Amino acid sequence: MVEHIFNRLYVDYHQSLYQFLIYMLRDRDTAEELVQDVYIKVMHSYDKFKGDSSEKTWLFSIARNVAIDHIRKSKRQNKTFFGVFNVDDRKDQLVHPDRLPDEILEQNESVRQLYAALEQCKTEHRELILLRYIHGFSIRESASIMGWTEGKVKTVQHRTLKTLKGILDDSKKEEELSNGTI
Amino acid sequence: MGQSKWNEEKIIQTLREFPKVEDSRSKEELFDQIQNKMGQEETEKKSKPFRFMPVLAAACILAIAAIISPTIMDQFDLPKDGVSQENESALSTSTKSPNEKDTPTSEQVEPAGPTEEAPDTSEVVPFAQVEEEYKYHVGITEIPEDKQVVTAYYPDQEAMGVVPVSFLAEKGLSRVEALEEALSTISDEELGLSESGLSSVNLSENPNANTLVLDIKPGSIQGSTGERIFVQTVQNTAFSLGYETIAFMSAGKPGYEFSHFGPMESMEVSAPEKGVSALLTNTGTLLLVNGLQLNGNVEPETLEDALHWMSKDMEGFGYQETIPENVFFKEISEDGKKVTIEFSEGTTLEDNMKYVAMLESILMAAHQFGYEQVDFINAPIEQIGPYHLSGTLPVLKAPNVIRP
Known part of the structure; x- marks a missing residue:
């Protein structure tokens, strides 16, 4: 090289x-x-x-x-x-x-929880989230990296954020159940 | 129960708070490691035994024997103790009707007469190749006179799409009988695919209407993905068999009630998507697949267009491009049913399984666009697997051929 x-x-x-x-x-x-x-x-x-x-x-x-x-x-x-x-x-x-x-x-608890939740996402979806929000790539750049259309990037991004929220909410419920707070 | 603290904004904000994780190696240290790794790879490459040769040599010997005496091949019973030993004569001179374009029907097989420029098929022998962790079932460019080819489609394990798997059945069988034989012989599990939806339906045909008839057990196809995959499976399989229409029945009565598509009595058969991708399944089997897994609704209009997209990265769930990044095309020109593909200077090709798959994907794409023969110009090597690049090659009639 x-x-x-x-x-x-x-x-x-x-x-x-x-x-x-x-x-x-x-x-x-x-x-x-x-x-x-x-x-x-x-x-x-x-x-x-x-x-x-x-x-x-x-x-x-x-x-x-x-x-x-x-x-x-x-x-x-x-x-x-x-x-x-x-x-x-x-x-x-x-x-x-x-x-x-x-x-x-x-890191604080929120970061640790989100880091754990990301692991439960599909590989490609996790990739997209990393590209968009940790590395700051635009929709167009992310589409180029992933080989997707910009439309697909927007859709998957929206869906993955929703999935993450669901995972995080579920883990919160489980935690509350195990703590006997609900 | 406390209210969720998570919403979209909070998630994005938290992602932005993720800490930087840095590589502690110095630039110099990393550079040395890269140099060492490259050196090791180079050494391994040079000292690697050429695994391809034994299989190829066996294929060539069989090919030569078949040319000298085709009857020998008919009597040849090869050992079947592993895929690397699989073989079967595909050296028949039969070919498809010249006016066939995108309809690779098993019924249209007819012997080819002598032509001025007969394709070089002398070593186009199907076999399965095992290389390191991959296994690849070579397709066929010529269908033996006493056989018909059946290409049945199976869902991949992620239900992203359907994958063709071909089988050579006896020519005397009806198309439905041949399909049933293929379905009972092909092991989706070994290939790393899911069960074909056709395995659990009653199959029959209406030859006068050129219709494949499916009698489906009520409620046996579940969910919108299940229905989408089922319809794709049926469509592509029916197309490969040369049917024009699919008729749906349930419990002997016309029509089937799909939960998402609604009631359906029949459907016109359409061609599978053009372009070719590769799928590496979790059993280490590499399979060619119709269509481009680019997630962008890419529908190539010409072979040139298809080859362009077939070299684009299409990663995801085992799908990948078939044309490596070091292969470049200078010009693609056609003359009637023959297409000539010229490689650019700087293209590197190798005689191994990856490039057999690449070559077959090109021959398969050429078939999709109605060509019958392919010439390659400026190829840096003479031969890839059973294919001589210096001669005219017939297009691929069936990919991923499995032999029991």
Whole structure:
């Protein structure tokens, strides 16, 4: 890899890419490994980048694909070794609770609850929420990264926020039930 | 019970409060790790045994044997102890009617006479290929004279769409008998697909009206997704068999009451979506699928358009693009029923399963647009799997061919 290109990409985007991967995959080791794969893919296709989208959008679409590939591979491995894979089990198979970022554990309860709730969303929906509200991509940029129409981004965004509210409300009810407050 | 503290604004605000999680490695450290990883990958690539060759060699030997004496192939009973050993003669010179466009019917198979420029089919032998964690069932470009091809559709496990799975049945069977044989032979579970809705209905046909008749148990199709998937399954399967109409019955009486679509007695058959995607299922099976999983209602109007979209990222629930990012097309031109595809300089191709799937997706898309033959120009390698890129190739008649 041409070092000066890497240096520039690192300075401009690295921490953001890493953060995206760690929030997607919820494991520091995996994110550290996969971010290397992102740069390797970038190296292989950098001269083909046509500038149709911004460089940042392009990098995130590569990071997204790398993350999805990893999730898919984990899914296959789990199928092979642990029997039938259930989408609902994905979080148990991919999350390493003892490796949650310290940064999250140190946060207030709302952040921790929302972080947990995000895990229950479909992978693509979680991705979109991360892109929109943590990385600040516009509807158009998110559509470009996800390969969706802008209409679909709006619809899924709305639906996922609604789903998140439902999950958070349910967990609140469960908590109240277990505390005997209702 | 306390009122929920969560609403849309609160969720968005909280997301924005998510902490920054930073990579503690220095730029130099990371760069070294990337360099090492690239070095390792390069070494592994060079030292990797060429797994493709044994299967390919076996296919070539069979192909040559078949050319010398087709009767040998008829008597050939290959071991069936694993997919890598699957094989069957597909070297018949039979082909479909030239005026067929988008209707790959099993009934229209007829022997091809000698042509001035016969497609190079000498090594187009179907087999299943296993490579690392993927398994791929090669399609067929020529249908043996004594067979008919049945392509039945199965829902993927996320109910996002339906997936074609092909089977070679005896030619003497009616289309419904052939379909029933296919449905009883194909294992959706092994492929990582869901059960076909056609497995639980009574099938018959009205040949005079070219109609596939389904007698459905009342209430057996549940939910709007279930109905959508069922109709897609029926539509695409009926199309592959060459039917023009589907008639619905329930308990022997005309019509079926769909809970969301309402009552329905019949439906015109329409072609599946154009363009081709790939689906990697959770059993590690790679399958070609009609249509582009781009979520943007993309309906390609030309083969060029389709190939353009087939190289776009289409990730999600196992779906992916079939044309890798290092494959570029310079020009696509047609001459009657033949299309010529020229690769650009800088395209890299490899002789492995991924590229067999890529090539077949192009041949499948060419079939969707009514072409019969494909020429490739400027391909950086001579051969991918059983396909010689230097000769004219017939289009793909059926994808994902399963052999019992």
